[in-house]
Structures are given as structure tokens and as C-alpha cells.
């Protein structure tokens with residue numbers, strides 16, 4: 001059959017277009033001029049940033065990918081501080097602390113799921129990691145407070161902005177100035193590439209395009225899954241009982257790294273261990289909001305009380321998060337909610353920037369005295385005054401607290417003094433479970449063997465905190481394991 005000239009031209013043109021289209025749809029291969037030490041970091045929260053800086057300090061090139069239009073993740077939201085034992089700040093404040101004491105507190109909090117190797121990595125690297133932050137990024141960590149579950153004051157923050165923001169933004173800013181770092185935002189990593197049992201790169205999607213990049217190693221630092229509420233999500237799979245609770249986490253926290261690692265048969269551990277934080281703020285303008293602001297642990301650290309609708313205390317406010325949450329849930333189940341968190345003027349002064357922020361957001365209200373608070377909320381004034389008077393006696397040592405409270409800070413409440421009050425509820429906050437790594441941040445397979453070329457750090461890893469994470473230990477985990485992963489990946493061949 002003979003074709004006319006026009007028909008032939010049309011045929012050739014169609015063929016060329018089809019070839020171009022198929023080519024365009026193929027994942028792009030980027031030849032990044034991969035050197036022996038080019039490493040990909042997936043996730044730009046504190047763990048990813050710590051890993052990236054450490055890699056560069058070891059002479060490596062870094063490609064950092066984050067699925068969101070800006071870096072920072074949940075790390076930017078952290079409001080209480082970062083733990084360290086035996087730090088300069090502690091010694092200048094006269095706080096005596098040791099790695100052994102921090103290890104003992106962490107082990108006790110982790111319960112029967114305590115893993116000594118991971119706990120040791122966390123605690124023994126803590127002071128050095130804090131001084132790494134201060135000396136490399138000029139971060140102020142000079143204030144130290146005591147949080148629930150700790151035997152001494154070891155949670156550090158500075159005088160300026162909240163600690164998560166202060167730390168994470170300092171690392172972000174510096175990374176921007178380093179030629180060895182390339183950062184691509186809105187780059188959603190969807191696949192790990194592998195050849196001969198070794199991780200060789202990733203595939204990511206950005207603006208509807210898929211791109212493959214090669215590297216000598218990949219560090220997963222994608223955070224946890226405390227916002228993975230999808231019907232097929234990790235909360236539904238491991239803890240369906242929590243689906244009804246709100247979360248403090250950003251919408252990026254959907255367990256992507258867990259799925260990426262599992263696709264290469266990495267082992268996931270403790271996945272049903274999820275921390276419900278006792279105090280998420282209920283915003284009176286949007287009571288049912290699924291995402292809630294966290295009422296920082298530091299509020300209880302500076303002496304906040306928790307009272308029920310009858311104006312009565314029901315727990316040692318300085319107890320561990322899991323125990324405070326349990327007590328609150330019992331109160332709510334008994335119909336004695338809402339639960340309110342109360343601060344006096346001394347505590348307000350100590351946590352001034354936090355309180356100003358919460359008041360400006362309408363999450364905390366300032367009352368001139370207890371009677372004003374009682375009138376506004378319906379809490380019986382007489383019962384509240386009695387609660388405050390009793391607490392004063394426990395704080396002064398005149399009587400023993402029936403709930404076992406021994407750490408009192410700003411413990412004297414006058415019924416005629418200022419009260420700051422917030423409505424608080426338990427919130428899904430942190431996922432203790434995650435990718436199984438060894439104490440050098442190498443990802444382990446189901447057989448317990450390191451998967452060559454694959455590392456993980458931050459909330460995405462599992463097992464560091466066992467059954468319960470202590471306040472301040474997650475920022476620390478991000479820095480410690482980020483640095484361990486960076487150092488180990490820099491050596492990867």
C-alpha cells in the first residue's frame with residue numbers, strides 16, 4: 001500500500017511525538033556526578049538537618065529532599081526544650097547530673113521495652129550534642145528546667161524564641177550558606193532505589209514529575225506517624241483506638257519513611273507504642289479541631305496545676321506523660337471534665353513568651369483572681385480556693401501531697417492573685433515505634449543485619465524510648481541519631 005507524502009509526514013510526526021511523550025513520562029535520571037560521598041537525606045526536620053551538617057563536616061556532599069514547601073517539620077514546633085546530662089548550662093546553674101542518672105530515668109520510663117544500647121547512645125551523647133549545637137550554630141541553651149519523669153533539671157532552652165524554632169531555624173539558615181548542600185523542597189520521596197542488596201538512591205515526585213537520583217547512601221529522617229489518620233494509615237493499623245483523638249503533629253507526619261524502609265524489608269519495632277500527651281489546648285473558637293496546639297510540657301514544669309470541673313486536683317502534675325494522661329482520661333470518662341490547666345503569676349513570669357503567645361492565640365485566658373476564673377467557667381469558687389490552699393501546704397512541706405507530688409516550683413497560689421487558665425485534653429503526640437536501627441543509626445533488616453547504604457534518624461526510628469518518651473528527649477534523639485547517621489553514612493562506600 002502506497003502512502004502520500006503528506007500521510008508519511010503525518011505518520012513520522014506522530015511517531016516522533018509518541019517517542020517524546022513516552023520519554024517525558026519516564027522517571028528522570030539525574031546524573032548528580034555521584035562521588036563516593038554524595039548522600040541523600042530524606043526529610044528536613046532537626047534529624048535530617050543534623051545529619052546533613054554532620055555529613056558536610058565529614059567532607060561529604062548532601063542532597064536534602066523535603067516533601068513540604070518549607071523545611072522544619074515538627075521540630076519547628078517543639079516548645080519545651082532539649083535534654084542533656086552533664087552540660088555546661090547545668091554546671092553553671094549548680095545542677096548536678098550524670099549520664100547514669102539520665103540513663104536510669106530513661107530506662108525506667110521505657111519500662112519493659114527499654115533497649116540499653118539505644119538508650120546509652122541517646123544519653124551518653126547528650127551533653128556533647130548540646131555543645132555541638134551551641135558552638136556550631138550559636139544556639140542559646142542556657143536555661144534548664146525539670147520536666148515530668150526526670151530526676152533532675154536537664155531540659156534546655158534559650159531566652160529567645162521557643163527551642164524547636166530556635167534550634168531548627170539556626171541549622172536551616174547555616175545549611176543555606178554551604179555549597180556542599182543542595183536542598184530541594186516540595187520533593188516527595190516515594191521509593192528507595194536498590195541494586196545488589198544495597199540502597200543506591202531514591203525516586204521523588206515534584207510538580208507531578210518523577211525523578212531518580214543516585215547516591216552512596218540514604219538517610220531517612222521523615223519523622224513519625226502521629227498524623228497518619230487515613231483509613232489505611234499506620235494509626236488505623238496499629239492503634240485504631242486513638243483515631244478519635246486530636247493530634248499536635250503537622251500533616252507531614254504520615255509514616256512515609258516507615259513505608260520506604262519496609263519496602264526493603266527493614267524491621268519496624270514497637271509500632272503500637274504511641275505517646276498521647278496529656279495537654280493539648282482546646283481552642284474555644286474551634287473545640288472540635290483535629291489538630292491542636294500543644295500546651296508545652298514546660299507549663300507543668302514551671303508549676304501548672306490540673307483541676308477538674310469541680311475545681312479539684314486529681315494527679316501529681318509532675319508525673320510522666322503516660323500517667324498524667326491516664327488520670328485525665330479517667331476524669332473525662334467519669335464526666336468530671338473539662339480539665340483546666342492553671343498557672344500563677346510566678347509561673348507566668350518564668351515562661352513569659354510562651355504565655356504571651358498562648359494568650360494572644362486565645363488558648364489561655366488571664367484572670368485577676370480565682371473568683372473571676374470561677375465565674376467565667378462555672379468551676380465552684382469555694383472548692384477551687386480550698387484546692388489552692390491545700391496545694392500551698394503541700395508545696396511548703398506542711399502536708400504531704402496525696403498524689404505523691406514532690407517537685408514543687410512556683411507552688412504558692414493566692415486566691416486573690418492572677419490565674420492563667422486553659423482547657424486541655426489528651427492528644428496524639430509522638431510515635432515511639434519505628435524503623436529498627438542499631439546504635440550507629442544503621443537500618444536493620446528483619447534478620448537483624450544492617451541494610452547496606454541505609455540509615456535512619458529522628459522520630460522515624462523506633463525503640464529509643466520504649467513505652468514512654470520523656471519530655472525533651474525527642475529533639476535530643478533527632479540531634480544524636482542525626483549526627484550518628486551522618487557520621488556513619490559519610491563512611492559508606
Ligand SMILES: Cc1cc2nc3c(=O)[nH]c(=O)nc-3n(C[C@H](O)[C@H](O)[C@H](O)COP(=O)(O)OP(=O)(O)OC[C@H]3O[C@@H](n4cnc5c(N)ncnc54)[C@H](O)[C@@H]3O)c2cc1C
Nearest residue numbers: 043045047067073074075080081189223458459472474475
Ligand atoms: C507541638 C510539638 C511540640 C514538641 N515539643 C518537643 C519538645 O519540647 N522537646 C522534644 O524533645 N520534643 C518535642 N516534640 C517532638 C519533636 O519535636 C519531634 O519528635 C522531632 O522534632 C522530630 O524530628 P524529626 O526530624 O525526626 O522529624 P520532623 O521534624 O517531623 O521532620 C520530618 C521532615 O520529613 C519530611 N518528610 C516526611 N515524609 C517525607 C517524604 N516522603 N519525602 C520527603 N520529605 C518527607 C517532612 O516534611 C518534615 O519536614 C514536640 C512535637 C510537637 C508536635
